[in-house]
Amino acid sequence: DTGVSQDPRHKITKRGQNVTFRCDPISEHNRLYWYRQTLGQGPEFLTYFQNEAQLEKSRLLSDRFSAERPKGSFSTLEIQRTEQGDSAMYLCASSLGTGSDTEAFFGQGTRLTVV
Amino acid sequence: AQSVTQPDIHITVSEGASLELRCNYSYGATPYLFWYVQSPGQGLQLLLKYFSGDTLVQGIKGFEAEFKRSQSSFNLRKPSVHWSDAAEYFCAVAPLYNQGGKLIFGQGTELSVKP
Numbered sequence: 001d002t003g004v005s006q007d008p009r010h011k012i013t014k015r016g017q018n019v020t021f022r023c024d025p026i027s028e029h030n031r032l033y034w035y036r037q038t039l040g041q042g043p044e045f046l047t048y049f050q051n052e053a054q055l056e057k058s059r060l061l062s063d064r065f066s067a068e069r070p071k072g073s074f075s076t077l078e079i080q081r082t083e084q085g086d087s088a089m090y091l092c093a094s095s096l097g098t099g100s101d102t103e104a105f106f107g108q109g110t111r112l113t114v115v
Numbered sequence: 116a117q118s119v120t121q122p123d124i125h126i127t128v129s130e131g132a133s134l135e136l137r138c139n140y141s142y143g144a145t146p147y148l149f150w151y152v153q154s155p156g157q158g159l160q161l162l163l164k165y166f167s168g169d170t171l172v173q174g175i176k177g178f179e180a181e182f183k184r185s186q187s188s189f190n191l192r193k194p195s196v197h198w199s200d201a202a203e204y205f206c207a208v209a210p211l212y213n214q215g216g217k218l219i220f221g222q223g224t225e226l227s228v229k230p
Binding site: 033099102104107 | 156157158160161205210216217221223
């Protein structure tokens, strides 16, 4: 399978715990994006990387959230001290290009439930 | 304010009937435009995109969309709907001012198909 893969697909955690998600993009893609999608809403942009550099972060990305993309390959998104409001689907996407006219390919997402 | 609006939250059509899903955007300049489909438990799949040129674009699964600059619209159409088209549809834009390719999504339109 050469698509974008995310792990885990589902995560249930207690409030206050830390969680980490992983995204493996399509291998030749230089860009990687994280989005968050809550029920009944469209995905909202969180952050993106070009190669290993994190070039933009949304205001949605509070200081409890951190993302990395070491070596410009896979990426991790960590949420510290989870809150119930963090419950959502976290989507990863990747693309190849340098401008806005690129096609993003999405993974199936990680559904986080904070109890 | 910059936004993407999908006025219809939920649409029901009969199988074999035609379909039109509406999308309006509000940006200073014409952004790049996309339609994505999301089936339950799945990631987002790109149906079609508009970057420039012919304002009527063809996509996968028999979908097409027409860009109308004067109306700031990018409506999705299909002449004959199949039961397998039942899903959530998202319109998205990539603003030209942002070279990172991040996508701004509408709220989505859920499509139900009656037999």
